[in-house]
Amino acid sequence: xxxxxxxxxxxxxxxxxxxxxxxxxxxxxxxxxxxxxxxxxxxxxxxxxxxxxxxxxxxxxxxxxxxxxxxxxxxxxxxxxxxxxxxxxxxxxxxxxxxxxxxxxxxxxxxxxxxxxxxxxxxxxxxxxxxxxxxxxxxxxxxxxxxxxxxxxxxxxxx
Amino acid sequence: xxxxxxxxxxxxxxxxxxxxxxxxxxxxxxxxxxxxxxxxxxxxxxxxxxxxxxxxxxxxxxxxxxxxxxxxxxxxxxxxxxxxxxxxxxxxxxxxxxxxxxxxxxxxxxxxxxxxxxxxxxxxxxxxxxxxxxxxxxxxxxxxxxxxxxxxxxxxxxx
Amino acid sequence: xxxxxxxxxxxxxxxxxxxxxxxxxxxxxxxxxxxxxxxxxxxxxxxxxxxxxxxxxxxxxxxxxxxxxxxxxxxxxxxxxxxxxxxxxx
Amino acid sequence: xxxxxxxxxxxxxxxxxxxxxxxxxxxxxxxxxxxxxxxxxxxxxxxxxxxxxxxxxxxxxxxxxxxxxxxxxxxxxxxxxxxxxxxxxx
Numbered sequence: 015x016x017x018x019x020x021x022x023x024x025x026x027x028x029x030x031x032x033x034x035x036x037x038x039x040x041x042x043x044x045x046x047x048x049x050x051x052x053x054x055x056x057x058x059x060x061x062x063x064x065x066x067x068x069x070x071x072x073x074x075x076x077x078x079x080x081x082x083x084x085x086x087x088x089x090x091x092x093x094x095x096x097x098x099x100x101x102x103x104x105x106x107x108x109x110x111x112x113x114x115x116x117x118x119x120x121x122x123x124x125x126x127x128x129x130x131x132x133x134x135x136x137x138x139x140x141x142x143x144x145x146x147x148x149x150x151x152x153x154x155x156x157x158x159x160x161x162x163x164x165x166x167x168x169x170x171x172x173x
Numbered sequence: 174x175x176x177x178x179x180x181x182x183x184x185x186x187x188x189x190x191x192x193x194x195x196x197x198x199x200x201x202x203x204x205x206x207x208x209x210x211x212x213x214x215x216x217x218x219x220x221x222x223x224x225x226x227x228x229x230x231x232x233x234x235x236x237x238x239x240x241x242x243x244x245x246x247x248x249x250x251x252x253x254x255x256x257x258x259x260x261x262x263x264x265x266x267x268x269x270x271x272x273x274x275x276x277x278x279x280x281x282x283x284x285x286x287x288x289x290x291x292x293x294x295x296x297x298x299x300x301x302x303x304x305x306x307x308x309x310x311x312x313x314x315x316x317x318x319x320x321x322x323x324x325x326x327x328x329x330x331x332x
Numbered sequence: 333x334x335x336x337x338x339x340x341x342x343x344x345x346x347x348x349x350x351x352x353x354x355x356x357x358x359x360x361x362x363x364x365x366x367x368x369x370x371x372x373x374x375x376x377x378x379x380x381x382x383x384x385x386x387x388x389x390x391x392x393x394x395x396x397x398x399x400x401x402x403x404x405x406x407x408x409x410x411x412x413x414x415x416x417x418x419x420x421x422x
Numbered sequence: 423x424x425x426x427x428x429x430x431x432x433x434x435x436x437x438x439x440x441x442x443x444x445x446x447x448x449x450x451x452x453x454x455x456x457x458x459x460x461x462x463x464x465x466x467x468x469x470x471x472x473x474x475x476x477x478x479x480x481x482x483x484x485x486x487x488x489x490x491x492x493x494x495x496x497x498x499x500x501x502x503x504x505x506x507x508x509x510x511x512x
Contacts, residue, residue, distance in 0.1 A: 057286065075421065148417070218512060
């Protein structure tokens, strides 16, 4: 992991992005590397081949891209402030995602590991709750269903 | 992340290792990739440039290698069983580690993210508590101090 | 009375829709004649034109220029309007 | 009485040491004449020969063949013995 930037630039370290190509997860982890950080966590959400016992041939993600990107970056900066991170990066895949490939990657770094773990877990929960991105699961029979969970609140509670 | 093995081989997925060369952290993450896993966590502990405000020029790790490797593999298998993981891998660096480089890398994968996060945190705490590996911090003045924490129990409580 | 009913020269309101909402309305943009009105008025019009989308619409938010807005917010033709149904990313 | 005192033909016990313990005893192996005895006996001998290491030794475990053993465990010359001080990996 390489050293980047100086301690004074912590708030700006890392980035938020949406990509239609495969996510370079190693690059997401590298983006949070810093000599001030001893704990580095990378979470990668991958498309499973089955969900609740039903085979999934592929996933598709749709998004309100400008709002999704702004929300991802807001959450990234929130995570840095809440958990006193050295850096934080997040990349979400859009479009078709075959089984086994990465849908989302979140990386956090902090002086010690507890903050890096807590921030990555918090950020993943926040992304699933707040970012205007939607997933469809396509079954082998070709049926594709967009997920708009009944249990989810109307979006925008966190503007 | 690639699919490897079949669901029946979960217990064996992943590996434990000690290395005197830089750790390929992306390879550690790849080692736990599987289509049955949707949540993948990679923790990387890196050598900080400062500890408690004191500059550290480098770290050195010593180990009882056979016992360290056996303990790492026991803990890896424990983590798989406790958290119902798809796979788990762990690599610890030995010898001299310059600031910014990885000292330890742990990867976990599970159907959902909560188990992958919990297992990685548990495994890191267990490694720090149970594995016969020791760290020395060298200051810029050349003094190198091996750490044998007063607060730590006598090793072997977990044979 | 619909906002468009008393528009002598009705302009067009374009609303971006996504995911399951796009499936339900049969496209990624809803276009409606529009002179003036609020988000609540737009909700009513969309539900009337696309009854199959009414239930999901009731659980959705509106955004203008990448900012969430409430039902009292005025909408003008030309605004960058989007309907944001419950999310499922990550 | 030390186990070695009544050994007519004393063999050698080799104990691997690491990290701060190696610094304190001045090497990575301790060699002592040995006929028979327990881990407790070996502890006493090491502390006597290396007083500077006594405090850390008291907080350390012994292992034979990569298995932790208690103070009552018998030790034989030729056993693969190691002293394991409190750990600090990760």
